[in-house]
Amino acid sequence: xxxxxxxxxxxxxxxxxxxxxxxxxxxxxxxxxxxxxxxxxxxxxxxxxxxxxxxxxxxxxxxxxxxxxx
Amino acid sequence: xxxxxxxxxxxxxxxxxxxxxxxxxxxxxxxxxxxxxxxxxxxxxxxxxxxxxxxxxxxxxxxxxxxxxxxxxxxxxxxxxxxxxxxxxxxxxxxxxxxxxxxxxxxxxxxxxxxxxxxxxxxxxxxxxxxxxxxxxxxxxxxxxxxxxxxxxxxxxxxxxxxxxxxxxxxxxxxxxxxxxxxxxxxxxxxxxxxxxxxxxxxxxxxxxxxxxxxxxxxxxxxxxxxxxxxxxxxxxxxxxxxxxxxxxxxxxxxxxxxxxxxxxxxxxxxxxxxxxxxxxxxxx
Numbered sequence: 629x630x631x632x633x634x635x636x637x638x639x640x641x642x643x644x645x646x647x648x649x650x651x652x653x654x655x656x657x658x659x660x661x662x663x664x665x666x667x668x669x670x671x672x673x674x675x676x677x678x679x680x681x682x683x684x685x686x687x688x689x690x691x692x693x694x695x696x697x698x
Numbered sequence: 699x700x701x702x703x704x705x706x707x708x709x710x711x712x713x714x715x716x717x718x719x720x721x722x723x724x725x726x727x728x729x730x731x732x733x734x735x736x737x738x739x740x741x742x743x744x745x746x747x748x749x750x751x752x753x754x755x756x757x758x759x760x761x762x763x764x765x766x767x768x769x770x771x772x773x774x775x776x777x778x779x780x781x782x783x784x785x786x787x788x789x790x791x792x793x794x795x796x797x798x799x800x801x802x803x804x805x806x807x808x809x810x811x812x813x814x815x816x817x818x819x820x821x822x823x824x825x826x827x828x829x830x831x832x833x834x835x836x837x838x839x840x841x842x843x844x845x846x847x848x849x850x851x852x853x854x855x856x857x858x859x860x861x862x863x864x865x866x867x868x869x870x871x872x873x874x875x876x877x878x879x880x881x882x883x884x885x886x887x888x889x890x891x892x893x894x895x896x897x898x899x900x901x902x903x904x905x906x907x908x909x910x911x912x913x914x915x916x917x918x919x920x921x922x923x924x925x926x927x928x929x930x931x932x933x934x935x936x937x938x939x940x941x942x943x944x945x946x947x948x949x950x951x952x953x954x955x956x957x958x959x960x961x962x963x964x965x966x967x968x969x970x971x972x973x974x975x976x977x978x979x980x981x982x983x
Binding site for chain 1: 722757821828971976977
């Protein structure tokens with residue numbers, strides 16, 4: 629695996645972390661009910677965890693793209 | 699209150715049941731109207747990002763086919779990593795494009811509205827609360843911070859700073875074999891507890907230190923399976939809302955976190971749109 633791929637995967641993990649669990653919810657006729665959304669988030673979490681395990685979470689390597697190791 | 703509806707019934711969705719994917723809420727008066735083009739992927743009119751204006755606010759939406767976002771379809775698709783990545787990135791790309799030029803309250807991923815009138819009404823009802831939230835996020839970015847620690851190295855300095863561990867070590871040095879075995883076990887427990895305390899203190903101190911340079915901070919649940927490049931254990935996973943003018947100082951302060959301790963590493967990513975600080979829900983006042 630190249631460091632570029634690792635960086636991409638970890639950036640995705642960071643992105644999922646932000647996008648999945650957070651954000652405003654407005655009232656209305658949402659096609660996905662809140663319960664369904666929770667199930668979907670659960671599915672995403674499972675996938676997220678499996679990606680982490682598969683990659684042994686090279687967090688530091690990935691974060692070199694936007695971050696830095698001290 | 700004026701309501702300007704976005705263009706409906708696009709060529710790609712004509713004749714099929716259409717819904718509206720909500721990306722977020724922003725000010726109705728765009729700082730840069732070109733942001734619509736920047737935020738829209740170049741793959742056809744049906745994907746065009748539009749604004750649903752309501753008073754001083756606007757919902758950033760895009761027409762989608764409802765059948766593509768049904769619970770059944772989504773339940774199947776969430777196991778498709780390629781689809782998931784593309785959808786999550788697309789969600790972020792639109793929000794990030796707006797975040798570049800003006801404040802946006804990111805919406806929760808996957809919110810598709812079947813009924814535009816409902817979305818209009820929700821915007822109108824929540825006008826004041828949403829405006830307050832937008833003001834609180836103005837000029838600020840989210841930064842993610844992860845602190846990792848190598849437990850074996852933390853053991854060393856935790857032991858040196860723990861009176862209980864030091865006492866047991868002294869007793870162990872003079873103990874007979876039978877008592878030594880008992881003391882060894884007690885020492886291992888004491889050391890583990892001292893290391894746990896040290897890691898908790900380190901995490902809390904790191905969070906408190908960085909929070910002083912941020913408008914807000916949030917500690918997120920750890921994933922125990924998370925490992926750093928050297929097998930370190932994650933001890934703090936946090937998000938901070940940092941004013942853009944203070945970002946450099948905030949990032950400089952990351953170097954203060956290890957505090958000269960060995961085995962402590964800090965990672966960060968950002969700037970992100972303020973996902974973790976967009977707290978409004980329909981239950982909010």
